[in-house]
Amino acid sequence: MKKFSIVVAGGGSTFTPGIVLMLLANQHRLPLRAIKFYDNDGARQETIAEACKILLQEQAPEIEFSYTTQPQVAFSDVDFVMAHIRVGKYPMREQDEKIPLRHGVVGQETCGPGGIAYGMRSIGGVLELVDYMTKYSPNAWMLNYSNPAAIVAEATRRLRPQAKILNICDMPIGIEGRMAQIAGLKDRKEMRTRYYGLNHFGWWTAIEDLAGNDLMPKIREHVAKFGYVPPSDKQATEASWNDTFAKAKDVWALDPDTLPNTYLKYYLFPDYVVQHANPQHTRANEVMEHREKHVFGSCNAIIQAGKSSAGELEIDEHASYIVDLAAAIAFNTQERMLLIVQNNGAIHNFDPEAMVEIPCLVGKSGPEPLVVGNIPQFQKGLMSQQVAVEKLVVDAWEQRSYQKLWQAITLSKTVPSASVAKAILDDLIVANKDYWPELR
Numbered sequence: 001m002k003k004f005s006i007v008v009a010g011g012g013s014t015f016t017p018g019i020v021l022m023l024l025a026n027q028h029r030l031p032l033r034a035i036k037f038y039d040n041d042g043a044r045q046e047t048i049a050e051a052c053k054i055l056l057q058e059q060a061p062e063i064e065f066s067y068t069t070q071p072q073v074a075f076s077d078v079d080f081v082m083a084h085i086r087v088g089k090y091p092m093r094e095q096d097e098k099i100p101l102r103h104g105v106v107g108q109e110t111c112g113p114g115g116i117a118y119g120m121r122s123i124g125g126v127l128e129l130v131d132y133m134t135k136y137s138p139n140a141w142m143l144n145y146s147n148p149a150a151i152v153a154e155a156t157r158r159l160r161p162q163a164k165i166l167n168i169c170d171m172p173i174g175i176e177g178r179m180a181q182i183a184g185l186k187d188r189k190e191m192r193t194r195y196y197g198l199n200h201f202g203w204w205t206a207i208e209d210l211a212g213n214d215l216m217p218k219i220r221e222h223v224a225k226f227g228y229v230p231p232s233d234k235q236a237t238e239a240s241w242n243d244t245f246a247k248a249k250d251v252w253a254l255d256p257d258t259l260p261n262t263y264l265k266y267y268l269f270p271d272y273v274v275q276h277a278n279p280q281h282t283r284a285n286e287v288m289e290h291r292e293k294h295v296f297g298s299c300n301a302i303i304q305a306g307k308s309s310a311g312e313l314e315i316d317e318h319a320s321y322i323v324d325l326a327a328a329i330a331f332n333t334q335e336r337m338l339l340i341v342q343n344n345g346a347i348h349n350f351d352p353e354a355m356v357e358i359p360c361l362v363g364k365s366g367p368e369p370l371v372v373g374n375i376p377q378f379q380k381g382l383m384s385q386q387v388a389v390e391k392l393v394v395d396a397w398e399q400r401s402y403q404k405l406w407q408a409i410t411l412s413k414t415v416p417s418a419s420v421a422k423a424i425l426d427d428l429i430v431a432n433k434d435y436w437p438e439l440r
């Protein structure tokens, strides 16, 4: 079987060790000859890389491993680029969350003004990775997790139309895992689902077991009472995420025929979200205090002891999705997967140019989207508004336009008025001066 070479872009990410462990656990499906890390923050990456080096030495010394901050070294001779960069890192995520909250508006990593601000930082960073890949390994595919995936996907569609990039999200997978538990199944792969929407903005319309039995009634009954909190939560979910899974109960009530993505709570219940937020301590603070500390602490312990048992690095089960995707392309498996792709008529009554999240068959030459058909007025209205926001952000980035960005923030369903939008935008410009193009 052919062996593949992978570069993880954003080698210093908190998710990198989990992805490496997951790649190791999946050698039978996607055999590797080389793993490289690339990051533009050499010091941050070094800690993660030195720990992963020890881990790889123990488990798979035959896989060649290296890490670098030099694009040519990183992107030459690779088959896949697995990208998960965060331009501005957690301190800027903290700004994205806290600035809107100061104005009484949802402060969130990928939704509302915070997601828009993050988009304005990410577009340039991801395009840079695409260009390195195209230059040094033109046959490679980029599997991109970097957020905000919806805005990044619109930017790459428009500005790098030929690029072999697939944008993905693990949220539907995470929710489907919970649905499987609710339905009494072991694995989400024992279900066949239908879903449509935008990234962090979608609905399931059908869930069946592999024999074709309808699982919707059972799951619906549970969601109506408990949201996506499963009967026994073995996963030790953090409190803030647990609130989000529980709130799905209220999101579901708006359209009981479907099952919603949890992210819809930010658009449909923004007042609730703001009331329950602490403007001095947001999710970015939680992540810095927990995940980041834990991952870097573990890596340092491994480096000091010279053995991986000294740390507590955990496999990222969600990321097995990225192996499914790489294997689908590498071995033409035609697996059915949810991807963020250009609509192109798949949703009949929706903008053909919009980037939508829908099931696709994936093979050697990429994704083949499945037909969704017509969608109801409620979803269509919400999605049209949100797609317009995402397109305006890319317009703003391309044209360096203050006006377009003001329109984008004003149009977000999380924002009450153009004057509030303007006040938020003016604060965001100051906070992002090192990252955004200068607006005129």
Ligand code: NAD
Pocket: 009, 010, 011, 012, 013, 014, 015, 016, 038, 039, 040, 041, 044, 045, 084, 085, 086, 087, 088, 089, 090, 125, 126, 128, 144, 145, 146, 147, 148, 149, 168, 169, 170, 171
């Ligand atoms: P992190 O800050 O720990 O890691 C990001 C890394 O990217 C950092 O080491 C940083 O130095 C590096 N980086 C920033 N800009 C770069 C650039 N221009 N070139 C190269 N490297 C650069 O962040 P994290 O919490 O581990 O998340 C990483 C990314 O993955 C984020 O974008 C996050 O939103 C995304 N993510 C997406 C999904 C999804 O569903 N799509 C799921 C999980 C995480």
Ligand code: G6P
Pocket: 109, 110, 147, 169, 170, 171, 172, 283, 287
């Ligand atoms: C889910 C989403 C990602 C998002 C992440 C945030 O996995 O699909 O797009 O980045 O949650 O999680 P965090 O723990 O960083 O708040």
Ligand code: MN
Pocket: 149, 168, 169, 170, 171, 200
């Ligand atoms: Mn996501």
